[in-house]
Amino acid sequence: MDNLGYLFAAYTIIFVVIFGYVLFIWRRQAALEAELQSLESRLASLDSNANPSRTGGARQS
Amino acid sequence: MNGRAIRIGLGVLVLALMLAALYMVFVVVPTEADQGIVQRIFYFHVPCAWVAFASFALVAVAGIFYLWLGDQVWDDMGYAAAEVGTIFCGLVLITGSIWAKPIWGAWWTWDSRLTTTLILFLLYCGYLMLRSMAGDSEQGARFGAVVGIVAAIDVPIVIVSVRLWRTIHPAVLVTRQGGHGLEDPRMVATLLVALAAFTALFIWILCLRFVTLRMRTRLRTLAGSLAMAELADQP
Numbered sequence: 001m002d003n004l005g006y007l008f009a010a011y012t013i014i015f016v017v018i019f020g021y022v023l024f025i026w027r028r029q030a031a032l033e034a035e036l037q038s039l040e041s042r043l044a045s046l047d048s049n050a051n052p053s054r055t056g057g058a059r060q061s
Numbered sequence: 062m063n064g065r066a067i068r069i070g071l072g073v074l075v076l077a078l079m080l081a082a083l084y085m086v087f088v089v090v091p092t093e094a095d096q097g098i099v100q101r102i103f104y105f106h107v108p109c110a111w112v113a114f115a116s117f118a119l120v121a122v123a124g125i126f127y128l129w130l131g132d133q134v135w136d137d138m139g140y141a142a143a144e145v146g147t148i149f150c151g152l153v154l155i156t157g158s159i160w161a162k163p164i165w166g167a168w169w170t171w172d173s174r175l176t177t178t179l180i181l182f183l184l185y186c187g188y189l190m191l192r193s194m195a196g197d198s199e200q201g202a203r204f205g206a207v208v209g210i211v212a213a214i215d216v217p218i219v220i221v222s223v224r225l226w227r228t229i230h231p232a233v234l235v236t237r238q239g240g241h242g243l244e245d246p247r248m249v250a251t252l253l254v255a256l257a258a259f260t261a262l263f264i265w266i267l268c269l270r271f272v273t274l275r276m277r278t279r280l281r282t283l284a285g286s287l288a289m290a291e292l293a294d295q296p
Contacts, residue, residue: 003099003163010102010159014109014152018262021148025269032276039283046290 064272071265078258085251093248102160104251108259109152110178114216115263116146117185121213124206133278136202139209140192141270145263147185154182165229173222174230181219184212197281 086104093100123139126132157175158168169175188208195201223230243249 002097006099006159006163007101010156011105013155013159014105017148017152018266022266022269025266025273029269029273029276032273032280036276036280036283039280039287043283043287043290046287 068268075261075265078261082255082258085254090247090251091245096164099160099163102156104255106153106156106160107252108255109149109156111256112259112263113146113150113153116142117213117216120209124209127206137274137278138271139206141267141274143185143188143209144270145266147189150182153178172230173226173228177215177219177222181215184215188212
């Protein structure tokens with residue numbers, strides 16, 4: 001059981017680094033998703049202002 | 062089946078394979094006679110190296126396709142693979158160093174395998190720094206592709222370094238005399254399960270990172286369209 005500390009350290013570092021990296025990607029993905037949604041809605045509202053016949057106007061007629 | 066479902070399914074597969082690999086490493090495989098329990102680092106150290114090499118090969122392939130076709134998808138693929146590869150190459154160096162201390166009596170030695178692996182790690186750190194400094198420019202993507210292709214030349218050098226130069230690093234998978242150095246079939250089985258687990262992990266993380274980069278590219282395009290639309294909207 002000599003050197004158990006080295007074995008424990010190696011496996012711990014592997015899992016901490018991988019878990020940290022996956023967490024970083026998930027958080028980045030969530031932030032990008034929110035940003036994308038906000039941009040898409042702004043673009044859609046601008047588009048409907050510029051072409052009312054393609055959105056609300058078309059539905060009313 | 063959509064992309065999100067595939068990524069979740071792959072994540073579950075990674076978890077199952079990783080648990081199986083840990084069970085094999087800590088329960089099934091016998092303790093190596095010379096090195097003792099610390100030799101078990103080998104079963105995750107080698108798969109980390111495999112993932113790093115596969116990533117860097119993918120960076121080179123993506124770089125070639127980007128330079129050839131100029132499609133942003135290849136640049137995103139190369140960038141994602143370079144990041145994943147650098148992280149796993151860092152893990153190879155760290156776990157190797159932890160393994161070396163009780164066996165060689167030193168954290169680090171300027172052995173050919175270790176030195177060429179460190180060079181590989183630094184080359185891809187350089188790639189990531191270049192990409193970070195160049196921002197989203199097309200020129201940065203082109204330079205990145207060239208650096209990724211040139212840096213991948215070090216991968217075969219790392220692999221054959223134990224045969225080319227005098228080294229204290231063990232040649233376990235293919236020994237200098239030929240054949241492999243794993244005397245027990247359970248050791249081979251454990252290594253294969255760990256390799257399968259890390260291959261699945263590599264594909265999963267690469268997919269996650271690639272999707273993030275694709276989203277960033279789409280965000281850039283949308284921001285451009287929005288700026289144009291706002292400009293056109295002004296009286």
